[in-house]
Amino acid sequence: AQSVTQLDSQVPVFEEAPVELRCNYSSSVSVYLFWYVQYPNQGLQLLLKYLSGSTLVESINGFEAEFNKSQTSFHLRKPSVHISDTAEYFCAVSSSASKIIFGSGTRLSIRP
Amino acid sequence: NAGVTQTPKFRILKIGQSMTLQCTQDMNHNYMYWYRQDPGMGLKLIYYSVGAGITDKGEVPNGYNVSRSTTEDFPLRLELAAPSQTSVYFCASSYTGQGGTEAFFGQGTRLTVV
Numbered sequence: 676a677q678s679v680t681q682l683d684s685q686v687p688v689f690e691e692a693p694v695e696l697r698c699n700y701s702s703s704v705s706v707y708l709f710w711y712v713q714y715p716n717q718g719l720q721l722l723l724k725y726l727s728g729s730t731l732v733e734s735i736n737g738f739e740a741e742f743n744k745s746q747t748s749f750h751l752r753k754p755s756v757h758i759s760d761t762a763e764y765f766c767a768v769s770s771s772a773s774k775i776i777f778g779s780g781t782r783l784s785i786r787p
Numbered sequence: 788n789a790g791v792t793q794t795p796k797f798r799i800l801k802i803g804q805s806m807t808l809q810c811t812q813d814m815n816h817n818y819m820y821w822y823r824q825d826p827g828m829g830l831k832l833i834y835y836s837v838g839a840g841i842t843d844k845g846e847v848p849n850g851y852n853v854s855r856s857t858t859e860d861f862p863l864r865l866e867l868a869a870p871s872q873t874s875v876y877f878c879a880s881s882y883t884g885q886g887g888t889e890a891f892f893g894q895g896t897r898l899t900v901v
Binding site: 707709718719720721724726763765767769770771772773774775777778779780 | 818820828829830832835837877879881883884885887889890891892893894895
C-alpha cells in the first residue's frame with residue numbers, strides 16, 4: 676500500500692525568505708507525485724507534478740520540487756516567498772494501478 | 788473542457804433530511820473520489836470508484852452512499868443528515884494507468900446541517 680507523509684502541519688516564514696515543505700512517501704512500485712495548493716476559501720489546484728523524466732519539476736509561480744527516489748521524498752521549495760503564497764499545500768502520490776492518496780497538508784503562513 | 792462539475796455549491800439541510808451531491812466529469816477518467824474537508828483540516832476520503840459499477844469505502848464512509856452507473860457521474864447521497872456532516876465536499880477524478888494523470892477537482896459544495 677502507498678502512503679504519504681507531510682512532516683510539518685504549519686510552516687511560518689518571513690516574506691522573501693526561502694521555504695521548504697517536506698513530503699515523504701512509501702510505495703513498492705513506481706510512483707507519480709503531485710503538489711496541490713489551496714488558497715483560503717478556495718478549492719484545490721495542481722501546483723506541479725512528477726510523472727516521469729526529469730526529477731526536478733517547476734511551477735509557473737516559482738515553486739519547484741525534486742523527486743528523490745533513494746530518499747522517497749518530493750519536497751517543495753521556493754527561494755523567496757510572497758504574501759500571496761499564503762495557503763495550504765498538499766502532497767499526493769499515486770501509481771499506474773492505484774488511487775491518489777493525499778497527505779495531511781502543510782499550512783504556509785507568510786509574515787511581512 | 789468543463790472538467791469536474793459539482794452541484795450545488797451551497798446547501799443548508801435540516802437534521803434528518805437527505806440530499807444528493809452531484810458530480811460529473813467529462814475527461815473519461817476511470818477513478819472518481821469524494822472528499823470532505825472540515826475547517827482547518829485536510830482532506831478525508833469518503834468513497835471512491837475505480838470505474839463504472841465499482842465503488843469502495845474510504846476513511847469516513849458512515850452516513851454516506853455512492854453509486855457509479857456511468858463513467859461520467861458519481862453522486863454522493865447523504866441519508867439522515869447530521870450536524871457532524873457540516874463540511875465542504877469535493878469531488879475529484881483522475882486517470883490511473885500508464886501515463887496517469889493528476890486528480891482534477893470540482894469547486895466544492897459547502898454543506899451546513901442545522
